[in-house]
Amino acid sequence: MTNTIKNGSQLNRAIGKVLSPALLMTSVLFCHEISANDAYSMPSNVDIQQKVASLIEQNDAFTVNVYFDTDSAKITPEYQQLLTRLITQLQQIEAYQFQLDLVGHTDSRASKEYNLKLGERRALAVKAFLQPHLKNEIRIRAVQSKGKANPVADNTTVQGKALNRRVEISIEPSTIAFFEKHSKVALAGNGDSLLLNNGSELVIWDTQAACPQNILAAKEGKIYTSAISNNKLLALSGGTSQRLTLWDVATASELESFTGHLSAITAAAFSDSAEVAISGSLDGEVRLWDLVKRQEIKTFRKHQAAISAVTLSSDSKYAASADVDGNITLWNLVTQKMEAHFPIHNDTVTHLSFDEKNDYLISASNRSGIHYWQTSTGQKSLFNDPEGRRINHFDISSDGQKLIAIYQNGDITLWELRTKRSLLNISNSQYNLKSVAFVNNDGVIMTSDERNNVHFWDSKSGQYLNTFTTHDWQPQKPFPNENEQIKSWLDEVTNTQFTWVGSACYEMGCGPWNKQCSSSEQPLHKVCLSGYWIAQNEVSQQLWQDTLGYNPSKQPCQGETCATSAVNQVSWKDAQLFMCKLNRNAGQIYRLPTEAEWEYACRNQGEKIKYFPSQQKDENQSDLGLNNMNDGVWEWTLDAFTKDGYSKHRRHQPVYAGDDSYHFMNGHVYRAQRGGAWNKGSQLGQCSRRHYDEPGSRAFYSGLRLVKPQ
Missing domain, CATH: 2.40.10.480 (Thrombin, subunit H)
Incomplete structure (x- = not known):
C-alpha cells in the first residue's frame, strides 16, 4: 500500500460519503494496473442475502460497486460472480419491491466528454448483465454516467484511480413497495373501527367486539391508502385505479368515485367533520374534495415526488402534504395557496398530523424521527430521542x-x-x-x-x-361458487340451509299486479343484482344463543324447537353485532339482505306476484325453497329507510345508505324491514310492503335472515 491510504480506517474516511464499511466489503477490486503486492484483499463471500433482507424488512437501501480496468467497460470474472449472487437474491423478492439505479464513473484521465461516454458504457454493461435476469424493465430506474465528476478517492494514486473506475448499483425500496407495505391498517379516530387492507379490498373490523363487520371491495386495482371518518360512518380508499372512493361503512356501498388524479392515489384523509377530504398521488399532486357536493375543490402542485401523507386541520383552514423525499407543504385553504414548503426530513414522511388546536404540524419519518412545526411562527423543532430509535x-x-x-x-x-x-x-x-x-x-x-x-x-x-x-x-368451509352450479347448500358452521340466487334484473316495487300500493313502494323501477346466497329460514334462537350467549326473544324457545324458532326482539344494531361475531366464528362475511335482494327472493326471483308463494300449496311453491317470507318476523334489511320511495336507487346493486344529514351532521336514520310480521298479519305481508324502525329498537316482532354475497 502507498502512504495515501494505509489502512481500512483511512480508506473508509476517504470514501465514506458513498460507501459504509459494510458496503465496501461487497466489492472485490480487480485492476490490471496494480501489482499483486498493491492489490486490495477483500472477501468475495459478501452476505448479499442479509442486505436484501434488510431492504425488505427495514427499507434499508444498499450499494454494490463493480470496478473496471483502465479504459475498459468489460465486467471481469470476479464481478460477474458478484452480480450473479446479487441476481440470485433479487429473484427471491417481488418485482415491485425494489428499484435499481446504475451510475458509471471513471478516474480523472482523459477528457470530460470521453469519460462521460466511458462511464455510460460501463453502466450499460452492468445493465446488460442484470437485465435478462430481472424480468421487468421497471426494476432498473435509471442508467447514467457521472464521468470523472464524482471521485471517491485520490486520483493522484494508482489505488485511488482504481476505486474511482466503478459502476455504483444503488438498490433501494421502490416507491410502490413503500405503499404496498405501509397501507395495511387504518384506524378510526375513536379507535372503535379499523380498516384492514388486503390489497384489493378493505375489511372493516369492530375493535371493541374483535370481529369483521363487512368488506369494501375495490372495483379494480390495488388499494394503497384508506381512512375512516371520525363518526365511523364513512371510509375512503384509493390506489392504482386513480379514483378516490367514498364508502358508506354500514352498508359497505360505494357512495361516490372521484376522478381527477392521473396516477395512483397514495394518501387520503378526512376532515374532522368528514365534509372535506384530501388526497395525494404518485405524481406529487394533492387534491381537495367537497364530499357533500361531490366535487373537487382545488388541485395543488408543488411536490416533485410521490405523496406519502396528507392531513387537514380540525378547523379546515389548513392542509398539509408530505412526500417520499421528506418535503412537507402547508396549504392555506382559505386563500387556496401555498403557505410554506420545507425539506424537513431526509427520507419518506410516514405520518403527518395537526395537533388538536392546530398550533403545530407534526411529522414523522423512519430515519429522521419526529419533527413539529409551529404554524403561527414557522419555528421548527425535533423530538430528540436519546436512543436514536427509528x-x-x-x-x-x-x-x-x-x-x-x-x-x-x-x-x-x-x-x-x-x-x-x-x-x-x-x-x-x-x-x-x-x-x-x-x-x-x-x-x-x-x-x-x-x-x-x-x-x-x-x-x-x-x-x-x-x-x-x-x-x-379464514373460512371454516368456503361456500360453493357460482360456477359449481349448486342451488342449495348446507352451511355446517351455522347449520343453515342456503339457496343460490343468480344474477338478474327485475322491476322492483309495487306494480299493477298489486292494487294496494303505498307511495313508499313506488315508483316501479328496474334494478340488477349480482348473485348471492340467501338463508331458507330466519335466524333461529339457537344460532343467536350460540353466537352471542343469550336469547333476547319475547317467548324463548324450549328444547328442540330452538333450532326452528325465529329469534325476535332484536334491533338492527343487535343484528350487526350478531353478524360480526358470526363472521368471526365462521371465517365468512354474512350480512343482512338489501331491500332489493329480499324482494327479488320473495317474489320468486322477480315474478310479478303480490305474496310469497306458500310452501303449503304445490301450485304456488317457491322455486327457491324459502320459508316465512310473509308470515314470520319483520326482517331487518341493510338499507336505511326513506319515505320518498326509490328515487335514490341506482340501477346495479341498489342500497340506500342514508342522506347527507346522516353522514355529515349526525342526522337521524331509520332502517328498513321486510316480511309478514306477527303483529300485522299476513294480509299486510306483501312482497313489496316496506316497514321501518329505529336502529336501536327491539320490537318483539323484529328478526333477521342471513345473506352471503358471492
Missing part, C-alpha cells in the same frame, strides 16, 4: 397534550407534546408494531402489528391489556 407511527391525544409513538425496536413511548418530555415507555420486543392510536378517551393505547393483529395497553400504567388476531380469520 419511528414507525404516532398519534396525538384528544386534548392535544400528549403524543404516542411506536418505534422499530417495538418500544411504545408517550411524550408530553409541548415539553417533549417522555412520560411513559413500554418495552415491547414481542410485536413488530406498525400503527398506533389513542382510544377510550385516551385511556388506552391501541396498536396494530405487521400481521395485522391489534394490541391494547393502558396509557397510564403501560400495562398490557389484551390482543385480538385478524390473520387467522
Whole structure:
C-alpha cells in the first residue's frame, strides 16, 4: 500500500460519503494496473442475502460497486460472480419491491466528454448483465454516467484511480413497495373501527367486539391508502385505479368515485367533520374534495415526488402534504395557496398530523424521527430521542397534550407534546408494531402489528391489556361458487340451509299486479343484482344463543324447537353485532339482505306476484325453497329507510345508505324491514310492503335472515 491510504480506517474516511464499511466489503477490486503486492484483499463471500433482507424488512437501501480496468467497460470474472449472487437474491423478492439505479464513473484521465461516454458504457454493461435476469424493465430506474465528476478517492494514486473506475448499483425500496407495505391498517379516530387492507379490498373490523363487520371491495386495482371518518360512518380508499372512493361503512356501498388524479392515489384523509377530504398521488399532486357536493375543490402542485401523507386541520383552514423525499407543504385553504414548503426530513414522511388546536404540524419519518412545526411562527423543532430509535407511527391525544409513538425496536413511548418530555415507555420486543392510536378517551393505547393483529395497553400504567388476531380469520368451509352450479347448500358452521340466487334484473316495487300500493313502494323501477346466497329460514334462537350467549326473544324457545324458532326482539344494531361475531366464528362475511335482494327472493326471483308463494300449496311453491317470507318476523334489511320511495336507487346493486344529514351532521336514520310480521298479519305481508324502525329498537316482532354475497 502507498502512504495515501494505509489502512481500512483511512480508506473508509476517504470514501465514506458513498460507501459504509459494510458496503465496501461487497466489492472485490480487480485492476490490471496494480501489482499483486498493491492489490486490495477483500472477501468475495459478501452476505448479499442479509442486505436484501434488510431492504425488505427495514427499507434499508444498499450499494454494490463493480470496478473496471483502465479504459475498459468489460465486467471481469470476479464481478460477474458478484452480480450473479446479487441476481440470485433479487429473484427471491417481488418485482415491485425494489428499484435499481446504475451510475458509471471513471478516474480523472482523459477528457470530460470521453469519460462521460466511458462511464455510460460501463453502466450499460452492468445493465446488460442484470437485465435478462430481472424480468421487468421497471426494476432498473435509471442508467447514467457521472464521468470523472464524482471521485471517491485520490486520483493522484494508482489505488485511488482504481476505486474511482466503478459502476455504483444503488438498490433501494421502490416507491410502490413503500405503499404496498405501509397501507395495511387504518384506524378510526375513536379507535372503535379499523380498516384492514388486503390489497384489493378493505375489511372493516369492530375493535371493541374483535370481529369483521363487512368488506369494501375495490372495483379494480390495488388499494394503497384508506381512512375512516371520525363518526365511523364513512371510509375512503384509493390506489392504482386513480379514483378516490367514498364508502358508506354500514352498508359497505360505494357512495361516490372521484376522478381527477392521473396516477395512483397514495394518501387520503378526512376532515374532522368528514365534509372535506384530501388526497395525494404518485405524481406529487394533492387534491381537495367537497364530499357533500361531490366535487373537487382545488388541485395543488408543488411536490416533485410521490405523496406519502396528507392531513387537514380540525378547523379546515389548513392542509398539509408530505412526500417520499421528506418535503412537507402547508396549504392555506382559505386563500387556496401555498403557505410554506420545507425539506424537513431526509427520507419518506410516514405520518403527518395537526395537533388538536392546530398550533403545530407534526411529522414523522423512519430515519429522521419526529419533527413539529409551529404554524403561527414557522419555528421548527425535533423530538430528540436519546436512543436514536427509528419511528414507525404516532398519534396525538384528544386534548392535544400528549403524543404516542411506536418505534422499530417495538418500544411504545408517550411524550408530553409541548415539553417533549417522555412520560411513559413500554418495552415491547414481542410485536413488530406498525400503527398506533389513542382510544377510550385516551385511556388506552391501541396498536396494530405487521400481521395485522391489534394490541391494547393502558396509557397510564403501560400495562398490557389484551390482543385480538385478524390473520387467522379464514373460512371454516368456503361456500360453493357460482360456477359449481349448486342451488342449495348446507352451511355446517351455522347449520343453515342456503339457496343460490343468480344474477338478474327485475322491476322492483309495487306494480299493477298489486292494487294496494303505498307511495313508499313506488315508483316501479328496474334494478340488477349480482348473485348471492340467501338463508331458507330466519335466524333461529339457537344460532343467536350460540353466537352471542343469550336469547333476547319475547317467548324463548324450549328444547328442540330452538333450532326452528325465529329469534325476535332484536334491533338492527343487535343484528350487526350478531353478524360480526358470526363472521368471526365462521371465517365468512354474512350480512343482512338489501331491500332489493329480499324482494327479488320473495317474489320468486322477480315474478310479478303480490305474496310469497306458500310452501303449503304445490301450485304456488317457491322455486327457491324459502320459508316465512310473509308470515314470520319483520326482517331487518341493510338499507336505511326513506319515505320518498326509490328515487335514490341506482340501477346495479341498489342500497340506500342514508342522506347527507346522516353522514355529515349526525342526522337521524331509520332502517328498513321486510316480511309478514306477527303483529300485522299476513294480509299486510306483501312482497313489496316496506316497514321501518329505529336502529336501536327491539320490537318483539323484529328478526333477521342471513345473506352471503358471492
